[in-house]
Amino acid sequence: MSRLVASNLCIPGRLEQTSLEVDAGTLTCLIGPNGSGKTSLLHAIAGIGTRDGGVRIDGVDPWRAPPSVRPRLITFFPASRDVKWPLTASDVIRLGGEGEIGPVIADLDLEAFANRRIDQLSTGERTRVLIARALAPRPRVALLDEPVANLDPLWQLKLMEHLRTLASESGQTVIIAAHDLDLAGRFADRLIMMSSGRIVADGGRDLLESGVIGEIFGVERRDGAWQPLA
Numbered sequence: 001m002s003r004l005v006a007s008n009l010c011i012p013g014r015l016e017q018t019s020l021e022v023d024a025g026t027l028t029c030l031i032g033p034n035g036s037g038k039t040s041l042l043h044a045i046a047g048i049g050t051r052d053g054g055v056r057i058d059g060v061d062p063w064r065a066p067p068s069v070r071p072r073l074i075t076f077f078p079a080s081r082d083v084k085w086p087l088t089a090s091d092v093i094r095l096g097g098e099g100e101i102g103p104v105i106a107d108l109d110l111e112a113f114a115n116r117r118i119d120q121l122s123t124g125e126r127t128r129v130l131i132a133r134a135l136a137p138r139p140r141v142a143l144l145d146e147p148v149a150n151l152d153p154l155w156q157l158k159l160m161e162h163l164r165t166l167a168s169e170s171g172q173t174v175i176i177a178a179h180d181l182d183l184a185g186r187f188a189d190r191l192i193m194m195s196s197g198r199i200v201a202d203g204g205r206d207l208l209e210s211g212v213i214g215e216i217f218g219v220e221r222r223d224g225a226w227q228p229l230a
């Protein structure tokens with residue numbers, strides 16, 4: 001099984017020194033309040049911007065991989081959907097790297113948009129196209145920053161189910177940042193909680209029932225819903 005090993009990642013002012021190992025075939029969800037360091041950790045793993053430390057995927061350094069190989073090792077879907085390129089959805093998905101785009105177009109139900117310009121799609125439609133772009137190369141490690149933001153309730157569930165299937169059936173390592181604690185708890189194999197630029201808790205869905213949620217998020221579950229701490 002391939003494995004992601006991140007050692008001593010650090011982005012001054014954003015991410016404290018962080019080491020992390022993630023098994024292949026798992027869906028991991030980074031949770032934490034605004035500004036807690038989720039995007040910074042994803043950036044550091046992806047090798048985006050200034051950062052210290054190192055990453056290995058099955059012993060291979062993805063940061064030094066040639067551009068032709070890199071998308072099959074690791075891809076990153078950013079939180080910003082503000083893409084104004086005058087390209088069709090298919091063109092954008094093809095930009096993700098080599099490989100067939102037919103399967104990912106079918107997986108994300110994009111047939112109707114394939115030949116439409118990406119800057120003329122709705123935000124949610126564009127989100128699905130940009131996620132398809134990140135998943136098309138079938139990367140060993142897929143990093144997605146708030147992938148369900150802007151998606152309707154049905155697509156939030158479909159996407160999370162799809163990501164879980166990519167992990168469990170294709171053996172890909174999927175790491176996402178998300179704000180929806182219930183969705184994270186329902187679909188993720190592992191929850192990593194961040195606060196002030198560091199990992200403060202790491203575990204299964206039982207983390208959501210622990211006191212650390214109140215401490216870090218200032219919410220608790222009352223009457224079946226998340227509410228500010230009483």
Ligand SMILES: Nc1ncnc2c1ncn2[C@@H]1O[C@H](COP(=O)(O)OP(=O)(O)OP(=O)(O)O)[C@@H](O)[C@H]1O
Pocket residue numbers: 013014015032033034035036037038039040041177197
């Ligand atoms: N480009 C940047 N330059 C300097 N500081 C940054 C930059 N981006 C983020 N930060 C800071 O780094 C810290 C972590 O931010 P980060 O975006 O990783 O948090 P996050 O958990 O992803 O937040 P959110 O849930 O709001 O997306 C914050 O204090 C933020 O203000």
